[in-house]
Amino acid sequence: SQQGEEDPQALSIQEGENATMNCSYKTSINNLQWYRQNSGRGLVHLILIRSNEREKHSGRLRVTLDTSKKSSSLLITASRAADTASYFCATPNSGGYQKVTFGTGTKLQVIP
Amino acid sequence: GAVVSQHPSWVICKSGTSVKIECRSLDFQATTMFWYRQFPKQSLMLMATSNEGSKATYEQGVEKDKFLINHASLTLSTLTVTSAHPEDSSFYICSALRLLTGLRGTGELFFGEGSRLTVL
Numbered sequence: 168s169q170q171g172e173e174d175p176q177a178l179s180i181q182e183g184e185n186a187t188m189n190c191s192y193k194t195s196i197n198n199l200q201w202y203r204q205n206s207g208r209g210l211v212h213l214i215l216i217r218s219n220e221r222e223k224h225s226g227r228l229r230v231t232l233d234t235s236k237k238s239s240s241l242l243i244t245a246s247r248a249a250d251t252a253s254y255f256c257a258t259p260n261s262g263g264y265q266k267v268t269f270g271t272g273t274k275l276q277v278i279p
Numbered sequence: 280g281a282v283v284s285q286h287p288s289w290v291i292c293k294s295g296t297s298v299k300i301e302c303r304s305l306d307f308q309a310t311t312m313f314w315y316r317q318f319p320k321q322s323l324m325l326m327a328t329s330n331e332g333s334k335a336t337y338e339q340g341v342e343k344d345k346f347l348i349n350h351a352s353l354t355l356s357t358l359t360v361t362s363a364h365p366e367d368s369s370f371y372i373c374s375a376l377r378l379l380t381g382l383r384g385t386g387e388l389f390f391g392e393g394s395r396l397t398v399l
Contacts, residue, residue, distance in 0.1 A: 200388070209285065209372050210323070210390040255322060257388075267313070267374075267388060269322045 172270050173256060179276040186243040188273040190256030191236075199232055200257045200267070201241050210255065213241075248279045282306055283375045285391025292363055293399055299359045300394045302373030308353035309375035313388070314346070317370040329356040363398040370395050 174189045192199070198217045202210040216223045216232045216239065223230045229242040243250055253274045257267040282305040292298050302312055310331045315323040327348050328336040335348035345367075347359040356375075360367050374388040 202390075207370070207393070207395070209283075209392040210374070210388075212387060212389065215387060268325065269315075271322050 173254065173273040175273060176271065177274045177276075179278065180246055182246060182248055182277050182279050184246055186246050186250070186275055186277070188241045188254050188275070190239045190241070190270055192239075192256070192258045192270075193237065194258075196234075196258045198258075199239050201228075201230060201239075202255045202257060202269075203252045204255065204272070205252045213254075243275075246275075246277045248277050251275060251277045283373065283389045283391045285373055285394055287394055288392060289395040289397070291397045291399065294364050295362055297359055297361045298363055298396060299357055300371055300373070300396075302356045302358070302375065302391050304354045304375040304377075304389070307375070307377045307389075309356075309377065310353060311376040312350060312356040313374045313376070314348060314356070314358050315372045315374070317372060317393075323372060326358075331356075360396065363396070365398045368396055368398045 172191050178186055180186050196218055198215055200215045201213040203213055204210045214223060214225045214228055214230050216230050218234055221232060227244045232239045239256055253272040255269045255272045257269050284303045284305055286301045290298055312329040314326045316326050317323045325338050326341045326346060329348045329350040331350045331353050337343045345361055347361060350356040370393050372390055372393040374390045377387050
């Protein structure tokens with residue numbers, strides 16, 4: 168079963184605006200990862216945040232993790248048309264630390 | 280960065296034939312690889328965990344005789360869809376696990392570009 172649930176399911180913004188996506192999960196984790204998927208393509212790893220971290224930055228990406236609320240957020244600043252993609256959070260399966268379960272994803276559209 | 284190559288990118292086959300998809304980690308060794316299936320507009324569903332030198336571990340509901348997985352080397356895992364039928368048409372994605380140092384028991388997943396299978 169899916170553990171990560173992204174919110175919103177779809178997001179449409181103008182180029183230059185910031186995009187925020189949220190992810191909630193159910194069980195305890197030791198890390199959470201965000202991925203991007205362009206239509207019909209494989210996934211690209213964006214960032215990994217460990218359970219003892221609260222915030223992490225990578226370029227225009229900012230990820231936060233709140234383990235008490237079992238939630239994470241991904242912020243893309245100064246969005247570009249090329250950021251148009253689906254974004255997934257992924258958490259290790261409780262049944263095996265090496266497994267990763269993907270959420271349903273947020274489909275982001277950045278309008279030029 | 281690490282690269283995972285998946286081949287073929289797309290394949291069309293007749294019903295009843297078998298199709299093999301390869302997943303290679305190009306610049307790191309991966310004792311563990313994963314195979315996912317993705318239906319249109321849906322998330323990835325884990326099919327099986329491929330372990331080098333041992334049998335794959337299949338998720339519940341995935342037919343192991345239908346989806347044969349072989350992980351014969353540290354850089355190659357193959358998924359063979361046997362006796363394919365139209366309902367097997369899907370986007371199949373593999374990933375290879377590169378273990379992280381300092382965070383025991385977990386790692387970073389690198390994904391292939393995916394293989395789109397169409398069974399006529």
